[in-house]
Amino acid sequence: MNQYYDLDKGKNVLFMNDASSTSGYSSGNSPTSTTQSLSPAHSPETMALQTDFANLNLPTGNSPQPLPLQNSPYQHQLLNNGGLGQLDASNLINSAAVANATSFGNMYMDHQYYVSAPAAVPPGQHFGYHQNSPAAGGDNKHVPQLRIVEQPVEKFRFRYKSEMHGTHGSLNGANSKRTPKTFPEVTLYNYDGPAVIRCSLFQTNLDSPHSHQLVVRKDERDVCDPHDLHVSKDRGYVAQFINMGIIHTAKKYIFEELFKKKQDRLVFQMNRRELSTKQVQELHQETEREAKDMNLNQVRLCFEAFKIEDNGTWVQLAPPVYSNAINNRKSAQTGDLRIVRLSKPTGGVMGNDELILLVEKVSKKNIKVRFFEEDEDGEIVWESYAKFRESDVHHQYAIVCQTPAYKDKDVDREVVVSIELLRPSDDERSFPPLPFRYKPRDAIVSRKRRRTCSSANSSSSGNVSSNNSLDLPKTLVLAQPPNGATSHHDQTISQEFGRYHLDDLLNSDHFRKIIEHNSAELEKICDLDMGELQADGHGRSEGPSSRNLTIKYLSAIFKIFDQDRRTRCETSRRQVEELFTNHALQNDNNDTLLHEVISYKKDNLKLAFKTIQVMNYFKLSELANSALNADGDSALHVACQQDRPHYIRPLMGLECSPNQQNHAGNTPLHLAVKEERMNCVESFLNGMPTLRLDLSLKNDDGLTPLHMAIRQNRYDVAKKLISHDRSSISVANTMDGNNALHMAVLEQSVELLVLILDAQNQNLTDILHARNAAGYTPLELARHKANERVVQLLEKVYPEKGELAMTWIPRKVKEEIDSSSDESSDAGQLEIKSEEMDIKMEDEDSVELDLSSGRRGRDSDGTQMNPEPRHKLQLLLKNKSLYDQLSSLLNEPVGHGPDPKLAKWKRVARQSNLEQFICLWLTADGLLDHIMEDGASVDIGAFIRALQTIEPQAYALLDRDLH
DNA sequence: CGGGAATACTG
DNA sequence: CCAGTATTCCC
Numbered sequence: 002m003n004q005y006y007d008l009d010k011g012k013n014v015l016f017m018n019d020a021s022s023t024s025g026y027s028s029g030n031s032p033t034s035t036t037q038s039l040s041p042a043h044s045p046e047t048m049a050l051q052t053d054f055a056n057l058n059l060p061t062g063n064s065p066q067p068l069p070l071q072n073s074p075y076q077h078q079l080l081n082n083g084g085l086g087q088l089d090a091s092n093l094i095n096s097a098a099v100a101n102a103t104s105f106g107n108m109y110m111d112h113q114y115y116v117s118a119p120a121a122v123p124p125g126q127h128f129g130y131h132q133n134s135p136a137a138g139g140d141n142k143h144v145p146q147l148r149i150v151e152q153p154v155e156k157f158r159f160r161y162k163s164e165m166h167g168t169h170g171s172l173n174g175a176n177s178k179r180t181p182k183t184f185p186e187v188t189l190y191n192y193d194g195p196a197v198i199r200c201s202l203f204q205t206n207l208d209s210p211h212s213h214q215l216v217v218r219k220d221e222r223d224v225c226d227p228h229d230l231h232v233s234k235d236r237g238y239v240a241q242f243i244n245m246g247i248i249h250t251a252k253k254y255i256f257e258e259l260f261k262k263k264q265d266r267l268v269f270q271m272n273r274r275e276l277s278t279k280q281v282q283e284l285h286q287e288t289e290r291e292a293k294d295m296n297l298n299q300v301r302l303c304f305e306a307f308k309i310e311d312n313g314t315w316v317q318l319a320p321p322v323y324s325n326a327i328n329n330r331k332s333a334q335t336g337d338l339r340i341v342r343l344s345k346p347t348g349g350v351m352g353n354d355e356l357i358l359l360v361e362k363v364s365k366k367n368i369k370v371r372f373f374e375e376d377e378d379g380e381i382v383w384e385s386y387a388k389f390r391e392s393d394v395h396h397q398y399a400i401v402c403q404t405p406a407y408k409d410k411d412v413d414r415e416v417v418v419s420i421e422l423l424r425p426s427d428d429e430r431s432f433p434p435l436p437f438r439y440k441p442r443d444a445i446v447s448r449k450r451r452r453t454c455s456s457a458n459s460s461s462s463g464n465v466s467s468n469n470s471l472d473l474p475k476t477l478v479l480a481q482p483p484n485g486a487t488s489h490h491d492q493t494i495s496q497e498f499g500r501y502h503l504d505d506l507l508n509s510d511h512f513r514k515i516i517e518h519n520s521a522e523l524e525k526i527c528d529l530d531m532g533e534l535q536a537d538g539h540g541r542s543e544g545p546s547s548r549n550l551t552i553k554y555l556s557a558i559f560k561i562f563d564q565d566r567r568t569r570c571e572t573s574r575r576q577v578e579e580l581f582t583n584h585a586l587q588n589d590n591n592d593t594l595l596h597e598v599i600s601y602k603k604d605n606l607k608l609a610f611k612t613i614q615v616m617n618y619f620k621l622s623e624l625a626n627s628a629l630n631a632d633g634d635s636a637l638h639v640a641c642q643q644d645r646p647h648y649i650r651p652l653m654g655l656e657c658s659p660n661q662q663n664h665a666g667n668t669p670l671h672l673a674v675k676e677e678r679m680n681c682v683e684s685f686l687n688g689m690p691t692l693r694l695d696l697s698l699k700n701d702d703g704l705t706p707l708h709m710a711i712r713q714n715r716y717d718v719a720k721k722l723i724s725h726d727r728s729s730i731s732v733a734n735t736m737d738g739n740n741a742l743h744m745a746v747l748e749q750s751v752e753l754l755v756l757i758l759d760a761q762n763q764n765l766t767d768i769l770h771a772r773n774a775a776g777y778t779p780l781e782l783a784r785h786k787a788n789e790r791v792v793q794l795l796e797k798v799y800p801e802k803g804e805l806a807m808t809w810i811p812r813k814v815k816e817e818i819d820s821s822s823d824e825s826s827d828a829g830q831l832e833i834k835s836e837e838m839d840i841k842m843e844d845e846d847s848v849e850l851d852l853s854s855g856r857r858g859r860d861s862d863g864t865q866m867n868p869e870p871r872h873k874l875q876l877l878l879k880n881k882s883l884y885d886q887l888s889s890l891l892n893e894p895v896g897h898g899p900d901p902k903l904a905k906w907k908r909v910a911r912q913s914n915l916e917q918f919i920c921l922w923l924t925a926d927g928l929l930d931h932i933m934e935d936g937a938s939v940d941i942g943a944f945i946r947a948l949q950t951i952e953p954q955a956y957a958l959l960d961r962d963l964h
Numbered sequence: 965c966g967g968g969a970a971t972a973c974t975g
Numbered sequence: 976c977c978a979g980t981a982t983t984c985c986c
Contacts, residue, residue, distance in 0.1 A: 396979075
């Protein structure tokens with residue numbers, strides 16, 4: 002095992018090759034020149050120095066230098082080797098300026114050059130002396146030869162001089178990883194004396210130095226190339242060039258830097274004789290030519306080997322070898338291509354859909370958007386390019402393009418293809434490709450739908466409406482079960498549970514009170530409600546005419562219902578059905594009466610429940626389930642959109658499918674999550690049989706409800722979803738392939754992470770090792786994107802190297818997290834208690850559950866969590882005596898005002914935005930119960946303010962405990 | 965380190 | 976002078 006003297010740290014490092022380096026610019030015996038020569042090349046003093054340097058005599062090789070390396074065991078070597086001169090022949094034959102090339106030519110002869118196929122000489126290089134080399138057929142085994150053992154990385158950020166403060170990471174080897182790191186490395190073969198291996202920066206298309214600087218950090222200074230490492234029999238012949246950086250020479254200095262480099266090389270090739278005026282002139286011209294079109298974003302390393310003769314002359318041992326090109330990561334010409342985001346992951350097979358790509362810096366003249374499809378073997382079966390103009394590339398960071406048509410315009414299902422950026426100049430691709438889903442044409446889909454529907458209908462027992470619904474016009478799209486294979490099963494189940502829920506509801510006191518008892522006055526109610534409708538306006542659409550229409554239809558339907566109460570005849574049923582259908586046709590949005598009635602701006606419970614009841618009575622569940630409006634929304638979608646949680650159960654009772662996806666692919670639950678309607682989410686999930694709700698459905702953005710909840714950083718929603726069905730945790734979204742854990746990482750939410758890890762206790766490995774579309778596991782993503790806390794948390798969860806797996810030990814992590822952050826103010830008992838009311842997962846490992854509960858208190862900094870007073874008020878109401886006091890106070894009538902019979906609680910309810918519930922409550926208890934049980938939907942602040950004005954005494958009761 | 969703002973350059 | 980990039984600097 003060798004040791005290496007690390008120039009930066011001034012100490013020996015294991016595993017490194019034993020070699021040492023000095024700056025080629027060190028001039029030898031002047032103490033000041035050591036420091037001066039280290040300055041970046043285009044500073045004035047450097048220029049002066051280098052001019053001097055060109056005129057220096059050869060160093061003797063043993064002149065002591067004041068290098069500050071007193072504690073180094075290799076000090077003598079450094080000293081001895083200090084002040085190495087510039088000697089190079091690689092540019093010799095090519096250079097028109099070189100008159101006395103013969104001496105070098107002889108030198109090669111002496112050493113019997115063998116031109117190997119060095120690891121990586123870029124194609125297209127034909128250097129004179131290579132071709133003229135007499136090595137062909139020589140004794141390969143005994144000819145000195147340099148080989149690149151480790152190439153430099155392909156991409157590296159070139160830094161400007163002004164950026165070279167502090168460390169910026171070094172030029173690593175192509176195979177470098179976090180550990181072990183590698184560095185560019187060459188080996189000298191077939192030589193056994195002491196030798197010097199030099200590394201310098203070259204252009205990629207010319208056999209000439211590059212104006213940029215290859216620097217090594219040393220004693221707080223950047224030492225410019227060339228860099229020489231000493232090798233010998235004792236140390237081995239491996240030269241590893243560590244801690245190098247590339248300085249991007251500013252444009253204005255390109256010429257002079259290049260000239261300097263070329264001049265230095267020439268001088269030493271000529272054994273340090275002065276250049277003639279003519280030579281200088283020629284060099285000048287050549288440099289001008291080269292500087293004009295030098296590629297500033299691409300360089301390569303040149304490695305050379307020398308031996309030092311006793312008289313101090315340097316003799317080239319082996320031909321130079323060149324590394325692969327190193328590209329500037331910062332440049333749009335050579336940097337990484339990456340698609341950051343797609344405006345949408347889907348499009349029609351016909352193409353020409355507008356698609357917006359956010360991308361990393363691209364050049365509009367040199368970029369294409371490629372769509373392609375591979376078969377199972379990775380063979381390209383189709384490719385096409387998106388259409389866009391140069392002007393569609395927005396500021397190098399976005400591309401607005403038209404999707405190409407898919408090869409087969411008659412596919413009847415979605416086809417997933419890939420999108421990548423392609424840079425024609427170097428055939429570089431973005432990685433990884435992003436998935437894009439081609440959607441079949443509507444015509445094809447509806448043909449297919451028709452089939453599905455009719456078969457579904459024929460299998461359902463004697464449903465007369467089936468033919469009817471098939472005849473509905475095109476815009477009133479029929480719903481199809483999300484999955485044909487299980488539809489029948491689903492239906493059976495939904496019927497069972499549906500009936501149960503609806504009957505439940507119908508038998509409830511509230512419902513009876515609202516509807517049953519009023520049946521005799523049906524007409525009156527309708528009149529009343531219609532009047533209200535006209536006054537209050539409409540929640541969703543249109544003007545008075547549409548409202549009148551609705552009223553007309555509803556009146557007619559209710560009339561039929563009323564007349565039919567005893568007979569329940571088929572004719573009435575058909576009439577009602579027809580009225581529903583006709584109504585939907587006449588309305589712009591194709592909303593059915595059901596859609597409308599549950600989405601009135603002013604929620605009208607009576608009307609809505611009545612409508613539901615009528616539909617149920619006439620067994621119009623098929624209609625309720627299949628009638629979608631122009632957006633593909635079912636009544637459930639509308640209920641969620643409008644935040645009407647109380648309709649969700651009844652509608653599901655009507656067999657309105659919770660898994661129906663609208664035109665944006667959203668299920669009602671998606672909408673509930675999206676709009677952050679916690680009450681709706683709860684209505685869906687509480688006590689709902691798992692079979693009915695499919696939590697793994699993805700909308701057109703490729704997201705499940707859980708993904709959306711995480712993306713919105715809604716711990717409460719995510720928790721609800723996860724406790725209902727854990728299996729959706731491991732689902733990767735189609736947007737970027739992230740699973741729930743990835744997404745929680747991006748939210749930098751420790752709460753979400755713990756929630757997910759807890760719930761996934763059983764098979765953590767899956768989600769821990771799942772790679773997203775960019776190829777990152779959650780941990781890797783965290784290292785890249787998240788803060789230290791998140792990374793630390795995840796690192797604890799991942800199995801240690803060597804271990805096969807580790808089970809999630811929440812308590813341990815919890816302790817560590819808790820101890821590592823004291824900023825969280827105390828949760829307070831109230832909140833923890835309230836948390837206990839949450840639904841628990843039916844998990845035998847429920848030990849873990851209380852972790853996530855306990856964590857709630859940490860949300861003092863979390864913006865998404867419920868505000869404090871909510872819980873407190875809810876808990877206070879649990880106190881029986883307080884509750885009773887409040888109740889009796891609020892049951893008092895308001896002493897004054899227009900309606901003396903109006904109880905205070907009603908007024909409070911009205912001012913707390915709970916008016917729509919008043920008809921459901923008989924006394925103040927209704928209101929208080931509602932707040933206790935359904936607090937999430939209540940604006941507690943408004944309630945308290947209302948209390949303060951309407952019933953100050955009651956407010957006083959609470960005030961003390963609330964603050 | 966990477967991201968990005970500020971400033972310079974160019975047709 | 977403008978728009979669009981390229982360069983440089985800053986955090």
